[in-house]
Amino acid sequence: MAVMNFGGVEENVVTREEFPLEKAREVLKNETIAIIGYGVQGPGQSLNLRDNGFNVIVGQRKESKTWDKAVADGWVPGETLFDIEEACQKATIIQYLLSDAAQIEVWPTVKKHLTPGKALYFSHGFAITYKERTGIVPPADVDVILVAPKGSGTSLRRMFLQGRGLNSSYAIFQDATGRAHDRVVALGIGVGSGYLFETTFKREVYSDLTGERGTLMGAIQGIFAAQYETLRANGHTPSEAFNETVEELTQSLMPLVAENGMDWMYANCSTTAQRGALDWWKKFRDASKPVFEELYSEVAKGNEAQRSIDTNSKPDYRKGLEEELKELRESEMWQAGMVVRKLRPENN
Ligand SMILES: NC(=O)C1=CN([C@@H]2O[C@H](COP(=O)(O)OP(=O)(O)OC[C@H]3O[C@@H](n4cnc5c(N)ncnc54)[C@H](O)[C@@H]3O)[C@@H](O)[C@H]2O)C=CC1
Numbered sequence: 178m179a180v181m182n183f184g185g186v187e188e189n190v191v192t193r194e195e196f197p198l199e200k201a202r203e204v205l206k207n208e209t210i211a212i213i214g215y216g217v218q219g220p221g222q223s224l225n226l227r228d229n230g231f232n233v234i235v236g237q238r239k240e241s242k243t244w245d246k247a248v249a250d251g252w253v254p255g256e257t258l259f260d261i262e263e264a265c266q267k268a269t270i271i272q273y274l275l276s277d278a279a280q281i282e283v284w285p286t287v288k289k290h291l292t293p294g295k296a297l298y299f300s301h302g303f304a305i306t307y308k309e310r311t312g313i314v315p316p317a318d319v320d321v322i323l324v325a326p327k328g329s330g331t332s333l334r335r336m337f338l339q340g341r342g343l344n345s346s347y348a349i350f351q352d353a354t355g356r357a358h359d360r361v362v363a364l365g366i367g368v369g370s371g372y373l374f375e376t377t378f379k380r381e382v383y384s385d386l387t388g389e390r391g392t393l394m395g396a397i398q399g400i401f402a403a404q405y406e407t408l409r410a411n412g413h414t415p416s417e418a419f420n421e422t423v424e425e426l427t428q429s430l431m432p433l434v435a436e437n438g439m440d441w442m443y444a445n446c447s448t449t450a451q452r453g454a455l456d457w458w459k460k461f462r463d464a465s466k467p468v469f470e471e472l473y474s475e476v477a478k479g480n481e482a483q484r485s486i487d488t489n490s491k492p493d494y495r496k497g498l499e500e501e502l503k504e505l506r507e508s509e510m511w512q513a514g515m516v517v518r519k520l521r522p523e524n525n
């Protein structure tokens with residue numbers, strides 16, 4: 178474990194230098210890792226583990242689209258691809274990567290195969306933190322661990338293939354075997370993490386639910402819509418409004434932020450822009466802070482978890498989500514975006 182200084186605060190992190198892949202392989206050499214679920218995280222984590230030389234199998238509902246996807250990805254029915262129950266039975270480590278709502282429904286099957294010494298792995302603190310709502314209470318004689326990649330499973334896989342790594346947090350809820358630490362860190366390295374930072378199940382889920390509802394997904398769409406609508410209401414064309422709201426951000430300015438921080442991006446813009454941005458950012462912070470405070474409090478009360486459980490446990494939950502995504506896609510802003518993306522020279 179390396180202690181690193183993050184802007185004046187010291188934290189424990191695990192890097193690939195101190196916990197190389199060879200060490201991870203050694204730690205897990207006698208384990209059978211079952212990836213349960215083949216949605217978004219399942220493919221990313223299982224394929225990275227497989228390519229990294231671990232003993233991995235996949236458990237997925239038969240006769241589902243994602244079973245076919247697993248077959249297409251090279252998982253072999255009866256050898257490395259099983260139904261959920263059989264995979265749980267064969268596993269020494271169960272990576273529970275069903276959707277958070279589905280984890281509740283399938284829990285009795287998983288629990289049945291959590292025999293002493295096995296490990297139960299999550300990529301979210303949801304099931305355990307909100308246990309009164311999920312009913313997911315693991316037996317005392319198994320390790321309960323978490324590796325939460327801080328990004329989409331799609332990116333986890335893509336970045337691995339590019340020789341990069343997506344950062345993940347890790348946590349231990351229960352160490353029954355005395356091996357929980359080595360197991361979780363080895364798995365974190367194995368799934369393709371850039372570096373690993375320490376958390377708890379509760380802190381992971383509170384920050385994750387806040388982040389995705391906030392700047393990562395909810396707030397960003399909100400602020401895009403507010404600016405786009407303002408520009409359109411004042412007579413600007415869709416092309417101008419979209420470029421000035423989204424395209425310039427994703428294509429030109431965010432890569433500069435990613436590379437070297439906000440001040441670097443500012444420094445590469447005009448002094449006119451710098452003057453204005455430095456004057457206005459605090460106003461936007463102050464306007465949105467109360468919304469973030471409300472959001473965090475809803476998360477901490479469990480209301481966001483409950484809403485997610487209630488809606489995503491309905492049999493037709495995907496249809497509902499897809500309808501709402503369609504509405505976004507068909508909005509003028511994102512229709513304009515589609516045309517703008519087509520006009521990128523590299524897409525011609
Ligand atoms: N999507 C992502 O990239 C991220 C997800 N996570 C966490 O990882 C875990 C897995 O999330 P996703 O990959 O998004 O899951 P998902 O929503 O893509 O679903 C995964 C699998 O669950 C299966 N499934 C759904 N309902 C089922 C049921 N009733 N019975 C049996 N199987 C069922 C689906 O067939 C699918 O293969 C969750 O805890 C999530 O919070 C964490 C970081 C990012």
Ligand SMILES: CC(=O)[C@](C)(O)C(=O)O
Binds near residue numbers: 327
């Ligand atoms: C991609 C990710 O980490 C999220 C946004 O938290 C999620 O998909 O739940």
Ligand SMILES: [Mg+2]
Binds near residue numbers: 326327328385389
């Ligand atoms: Mg997340």
Ligand SMILES: [Mg+2]
Binds near residue numbers: 385389
């Ligand atoms: Mg999340």
